[in-house]
Each structure stands twice: as structure tokens, then as C-alpha cells.
Amino acid sequence: MSIRILTISGSSRRDSLNQKLVDVAAVGARGAGAEVTEARLANYDLPVYDSDFEVERGIPEAVRVLQELFARHDALLIATPEYNGGYTALLKNTLDWISRPRADGSSGVSLFAGKTAALVSASPGQLGGVRSQIGMRAVLEKLGTLVIPEAFALSAAHQAFDDEGKLKDKNVELAVSGVGAALVRTAARLA
Numbered sequence: 550m551s552i553r554i555l556t557i558s559g560s561s562r563r564d565s566l567n568q569k570l571v572d573v574a575a576v577g578a579r580g581a582g583a584e585v586t587e588a589r590l591a592n593y594d595l596p597v598y599d600s601d602f603e604v605e606r607g608i609p610e611a612v613r614v615l616q617e618l619f620a621r622h623d624a625l626l627i628a629t630p631e632y633n634g635g636y637t638a639l640l641k642n643t644l645d646w647i648s649r650p651r652a653d654g655s656s657g658v659s660l661f662a663g664k665t666a667a668l669v670s671a672s673p674g675q676l677g678g679v680r681s682q683i684g685m686r687a688v689l690e691k692l693g694t695l696v697i698p699e700a701f702a703l704s705a706a707h708q709a710f711d712d713e714g715k716l717k718d719k720n721v722e723l724a725v726s727g728v729g730a731a732l733v734r735t736a737a738r739l740a
């Protein structure tokens with residue numbers, strides 16, 4: 550059975566550099582034999598998490614859909630953009646909602662436990678968003694997800710892609726797709 554990988558970009562921007570980067574990593578994952586599904590956060594309209602909202606109005610349908618998507622996948626390939634030295638509110642808000650109880654009453658946190666994840670990031674800046682990876686790694690590990698050491702931070706990302714969304718530098722492309730392939734290998738060993 551092939552490893553099932555869910556890709557997520559922590560930016561919902563139409564031309565998100567992080568979406569483009571995770572797409573390249575996904576090519577590597579597919580090449581290593583994984584089945585890859587793309588979750589576009591722009592398609593899930595979630596309110597900012599608030600426990601009063603949860604108590605009074607329940608868990609939004611979009612969260613239910615994401616929880617079931619998480620349940621069907623073995624590993625996460627996440628592109629984590631950097632806003633002011635950290636990961637984006639969109640990404641954290643999405644993970645916070647998913648961690649809430651599922652429709653059958655089971656724990657949403659269990660959707661993260663035992664999963665494997667890999668992180669990539671892209672930024673026009675010189676550090677490629679690496680600081681957001683540090684924070685996101687800590688969040689995922691707290692949730693019980695094993696974050697593999699293979700990762701990539703793409704600096705000057707606004708100049709790195711061609712019009713078709715391909716990385717111009719073949720060595721960078723190899724390194725990024727290698728992150729996707731490494732995720733498949735580790736997830737397969739743990740399966």
C-alpha cells in the first residue's frame with residue numbers, strides 16, 4: 550500500500566510562493582511512490598478559533614472535512630511561510646481547529662499523533678522563512694507528529710520560479726523534491 554501524503558501551504562494567497570514550493574516537494578513524493586492530495590486552505594473558510602464559538606455554534610463543517618482528510622493520510626508535507634519571524638496565523642488556526650474533537654467524539658489531536666511531516670518554506674528574504682519552520686516543528690512535535698530532519702528554506706523565492714511554477718535552479722529543484730521523497734521513505738519505515 551502506498552503512503553498517503555497531504556500537502557498544505559500556510560498561505561492562501563493566489564500566487565503563494567509556498568504553494569509553489571510544496572508543489573515541487575510533492576513531485577518528489579509522487580516520484581517516491583506516494584499518493585499525494587493537495588489541501589488548499591483558501592477552500593476552507595474557518596473563523597479564528599474561539600471556544601465560545603465552538604460551544605455556541607459547534608465545530609464548522611470545513612473543520613470536519615479537514616479532520617477527515619487528515620484521518621485518511623499518513624504524512625503531512627507543509628510549506629510554512631514566515632510572518633514576523635513565525636508561522637502564519639492561517640496555518641496555526643487551521644491546526645488548532647483540526648485538533649478539536651472529531652464528529653464521533655474522538656480526539657482531534659490523535660489525527661496528528663503517529664504521523665510524519667516534512668517542512669519547507671519560501672520567502673523573498675535571505676533566510677527563506679526558516680524561522681517559521683522552527684516554530685512549526687515545535688507545534689507539530691507537541692501534537693505527536695514526527696518532523697523529519699530533511700527540510701528546505703528557499704530564499705529570494707520571488708525570483709526562483711519560472712512562469713510555469715518550476716524552480717529555475719535544477720539543484721534547488723532536486724533538493725526540494727528530495728524533501729518529499731525523504732518524507733515518503735521515513736513514513737514507509739514507520740508504517
Ligand SMILES: Cc1cc2nc3c(=O)[nH]c(=O)nc-3n(C[C@H](O)[C@H](O)[C@H](O)COP(=O)(O)O)c2cc1C
Nearest residue numbers: 560562565566567630631632633634672673674678
Ligand atoms: C505580515 C507579514 C510579515 C512578514 N514577515 C516576514 C518575516 O519575518 N520574514 C520573512 O522572510 N518574510 C516575511 N514576510 C514576507 C513573506 O515571506 C512573503 O510575503 C511571502 O511571499 C509569503 O508567502 P506566500 O508567497 O506563500 O504568500 C512577511 C509578510 C507579511 C505579509
